[in-house]
Amino acid sequence: MSGRRTDQADDMILETEGLTIAFGGHVAVQEVSLKVERNRFKSIIGPNGAGKTTLFNLLSGQLRPTAGYVRFKGKDITPLAPFQRTRLGMGRSFQITNVFPNLTVLENVRLAVQSQQGVRLNWYASAKAYRRFEEEAKHWLDMVLLGNRIGVMANYLAHGEKRKLELAMLLALQPDLLLLDEPTAGISIEEVPAILEVIRKVKEAGNRTIVLIEHKMDMVLDLSDSIAVLFNGKLLADGRPEDIMNNETVQAAYLGGLYDDAVASAGD
Amino acid sequence: MSGMRTSKIGTIWFVIFVAGLAALPFINDSRSFLILMTQICIFAVFAMSYDILLGFTGIVSFGHCMFFGIGAYTSGVMLDRLDASIGTLLLSVLVGVLLSALLSYIVGMLSLRLKSHFYAMLTLAFSGLLLVLAEKWRSLTNGNDGFTFPIPSVMKDRTVLYFTALAVMVVMFLLLRRFTQSPVGRVLLAIRENEQRTESLGYEIVHYKVFATVVAGMAASISGSLYVLTLRFVNTTVFGMDMTLNALLMTIIGGVGTLFGAIIGASIIEWAHHGLSELAKFHPIFERWIIFFGLLYIVVVLLFPAGIVGTLRLWWLKRRGRRLEQSLQADSNAIRKEGAG
Ligand SMILES: Nc1ncnc2c1ncn2[C@@H]1O[C@H](COP(=O)(O)OP(=O)(O)OP(=O)(O)O)[C@@H](O)[C@H]1O
Ligand SMILES: [Mg+2]
Numbered sequence: 001m002s003g004r005r006t007d008q009a010d011d012m013i014l015e016t017e018g019l020t021i022a023f024g025g026h027v028a029v030q031e032v033s034l035k036v037e038r039n040r041f042k043s044i045i046g047p048n049g050a051g052k053t054t055l056f057n058l059l060s061g062q063l064r065p066t067a068g069y070v071r072f073k074g075k076d077i078t079p080l081a082p083f084q085r086t087r088l089g090m091g092r093s094f095q096i097t098n099v100f101p102n103l104t105v106l107e108n109v110r111l112a113v114q115s116q117q118g119v120r121l122n123w124y125a126s127a128k129a130y131r132r133f134e135e136e137a138k139h140w141l142d143m144v145l146l147g148n149r150i151g152v153m154a155n156y157l158a159h160g161e162k163r164k165l166e167l168a169m170l171l172a173l174q175p176d177l178l179l180l181d182e183p184t185a186g187i188s189i190e191e192v193p194a195i196l197e198v199i200r201k202v203k204e205a206g207n208r209t210i211v212l213i214e215h216k217m218d219m220v221l222d223l224s225d226s227i228a229v230l231f232n233g234k235l236l237a238d239g240r241p242e243d244i245m246n247n248e249t250v251q252a253a254y255l256g257g258l259y260d261d262a263v264a265s266a267g268d
Numbered sequence: 269m270s271g272m273r274t275s276k277i278g279t280i281w282f283v284i285f286v287a288g289l290a291a292l293p294f295i296n297d298s299r300s301f302l303i304l305m306t307q308i309c310i311f312a313v314f315a316m317s318y319d320i321l322l323g324f325t326g327i328v329s330f331g332h333c334m335f336f337g338i339g340a341y342t343s344g345v346m347l348d349r350l351d352a353s354i355g356t357l358l359l360s361v362l363v364g365v366l367l368s369a370l371l372s373y374i375v376g377m378l379s380l381r382l383k384s385h386f387y388a389m390l391t392l393a394f395s396g397l398l399l400v401l402a403e404k405w406r407s408l409t410n411g412n413d414g415f416t417f418p419i420p421s422v423m424k425d426r427t428v429l430y431f432t433a434l435a436v437m438v439v440m441f442l443l444l445r446r447f448t449q450s451p452v453g454r455v456l457l458a459i460r461e462n463e464q465r466t467e468s469l470g471y472e473i474v475h476y477k478v479f480a481t482v483v484a485g486m487a488a489s490i491s492g493s494l495y496v497l498t499l500r501f502v503n504t505t506v507f508g509m510d511m512t513l514n515a516l517l518m519t520i521i522g523g524v525g526t527l528f529g530a531i532i533g534a535s536i537i538e539w540a541h542h543g544l545s546e547l548a549k550f551h552p553i554f555e556r557w558i559i560f561f562g563l564l565y566i567v568v569v570l571l572f573p574a575g576i577v578g579t580l581r582l583w584w585l586k587r588r589g590r591r592l593e594q595s596l597q598a599d600s601n602a603i604r605k606e607g608a609g
Contacts, residue, residue: 060468086470098468100461111458114451115470123452123479130451173469 013038013177013209014090018068019058028054030233031068036177036211041203043212043220046230052213053095055230056179059211060092061085072177086115091175095182095213097162099169101155105146108154108165109137112172140168145194160187167195171202177209178202184216199223221245286438293427300542302426303498308531308538309433310494313440314511315518315530317487322516323524324448325480326460327380328388331395333511335372335485337402339364339492344502345408348417357420357497364489372485376478387481399507414503423497433494437531440487445527447483456480460525488515517561521568523575532577540564 014036021029029051036042044052057063059070061082069078077085100108113133114120141147144164149157154165163186170178183199184192196219202208203223214220220227221241228238229250237247244250292305314336321327342364343357350356375394379386402409409415422428447453455476458466467473496502505511514537522533544560572579 062464062468081467081472082464083467083470083472086468092468094465098462098465100458100465102461103457107454111454111466112469114454119451120455120471121452121475121479123447123450125451126446126449128449169469 011038013073015071019065020067021058021063022066028233032235034228036209039206039209040225041210041223043214043224043227044230045220050230051233052230053181056092056181089176091170091173092179093166093170093181093183097166099154099162099165102153105152105154105165106137106150109140109168109172110134112169113137116173140172143198144168163187180212182213289434293430302430304542306430306433306498308535309437310491311538312437312531312534313491314488315515315534316444316527317484318515319519319527319530320480320484322519325456329391330388331391332488332515333507334395334398335368335488336492336511337398337507338368339489340496340502340506343493344417344496347419352418352420354420361490361493364493365486368485368489369482372482376481380477381474395507399504402504402507412504414501416501419497419500429498436494441527452479517565520575523578526577529575529577
């Protein structure tokens with residue numbers, strides 16, 4: 001069940017205020033003030049080049065904003081480095097696959113498990129002693145349907161498989177907030193439902209917050225508690241899926257015909 | 269489970285390899301041969317230490333000789349000024365290691381937060397500084413000329429010296445291998461592969477880089493101490509660019525990221541050195557060994573871009589990968605048949 005809770009300030013796991021970044025003269029993200037409710041599912045949509053990935057980079061610390069701040073779990077994290085944000089419980093997947101090419105699939109995920117378990121400066125024990133890390137890594141790989149590829153070097157994987165590896169690495173971190181950047185892009189049509197199922201499972205466990213960037217509107221409407229629309233770096237609208245669908249500005253600015261199709265198929 | 273079998277086979281080969289090396293003095297006891305083998309063991313340790321940086325972490329150093337030189341001068345000075353006992357020798361190795369660790373830490377903290385070439389430049393600057401220091405601090409180092417010093421009497425036996433160098437090489441190999449396979453070592457590989465992704469998994473990069481440089485500095489210092497022990501002499505060449513280039517060549521030729529490759533690389537370079545100086549008796553061109561190493565380097569980079577051991581390993585991994593794939597393919601075919609039937 002998914003009854004809505006009343007909006008309370010401390011229910012916001014993530015908040016941004018006036019978040020802005022300019023690359024030279026080009027303002028890629030402009031004055032974005034976004035709130036993400038704890039244990040909810042929020043999608044971010046917007047046309048190509050709207051600034052969605054750049055916004056993620058600001059949230060996870062890959063980029064520093066020109067102005068504005070990011071608050072996570074009630075704490076201002078704007079000055080923190082990416083690794084500090086990860087340790088606070090924020091995890092992300094990358095739109096452009098970002099794995100360790102010359103390590104095995106298993107090792108890619110095992111590294112995430114090792115970090116999640118807080119084993120960071122142990123230099124004496126053989127990593128083989130951490131058998132349970134490998135077991136856990138296998139568990140996440142099975143979940144994304146990569147269990148049969150564990151011994152392969154990551155750079156020998158097909159594109160879709162790399163996307164799944166990316167997702168497994170994120171899941172293995174078990175973050176409280178998952179930032180997913182187009183997780184199904186490049187995955188074959190037959191396998192998309194299985195990946196969707198993985199995301200749905202995380203959502204239904206009810207103890208994690210997910211922010212999803214996605215172009216596939218049926219998927220967005222199916223999963224989201226709320227949708228934010230980004231357009232030319234600005235936050236155009238943010239609200240419940242129904243409201244976003246009926247929002248005239250959104251329709252005019254971006255969704256247009258695409259949107260009607262999506263509503264029709266979601267209504268079935 | 270296939271991994272375990274592989275590592276067992278690896279262990280067996282390694283034991284055979286070491287046993288073979290240990291038997292050498294009984295097979296060929298010519299003096300020059302033993303000296304050559306001793307040098308190989310020493311430079312193998314130096315090359316392995318460089319491999320921790322270049323091969324395992326992806327850090328380039330242009331001044332790795334400074335740690336080699338610190339070990340060399342510390343042992344030389346202490347054996348000369350104190351006494352030539354085993355105790356002093358061990359103490360000097362320890363002091364060299366500590367000094368190197370301290371200097372590595374300082375250089376690392378100063379530069380490893382910045383873009384990667386800063387470390388390369390700073391190590392170059394520091395090794396240059398130490399070279400000048402060794403030249404100018406005449407009361408301690410006797411300047412460019414260097415000085416001879418006594419060594420513990422048991423060490424005067426070439427065979428004892430060879431076994432010492434061999435034992436140090438084997439122990440350092442095992443220790444460094446353990447280090448590279450530890451949780452920290454695995455993170456080093458991850459940094460080499462994709463630094464930004466490693467950070468986004470929650471690892472603080474600079475800690476690991478400094479860790480790697482400190483370990484590499486300590487290992488290099490040990491090889492420097494051993495080196496001057498075999499010569500009973502130390503001068504400023506230990507701080508020379510040649511030393512760093514040697515380590516770089518040995519690591520690349522043997523294969524970066526494979527400690528065993530460093531041993532193979534050291535063997536090839538030292539053999540070549542030896543062979544070329546023999547040939548130089550016939551024609552002076554062979555004294556220009558750097559030309560030949562340059563050629564060797566080009567050939568290796570063109571034919572085996574991953575180095576000798578690295579190329580073998582890649583070939584083997586690919587074969588294993590293909591076999592694994594085939595068996596999986598067979599499995600899924602069988603499942604499909606069952607499903608259809
Ligand atoms: N590092 C950068 N330097 C300069 N410009 C950048 C940089 N990163 C992004 N941009 C620009 O910012 C804009 C937003 O890019 P971004 O990748 O965030 O879009 P997006 O909404 O994720 O698009 P898509 O749906 O195609 O993934 C683009 O015009 C892009 O060219
Ligand atoms: Mg994007």
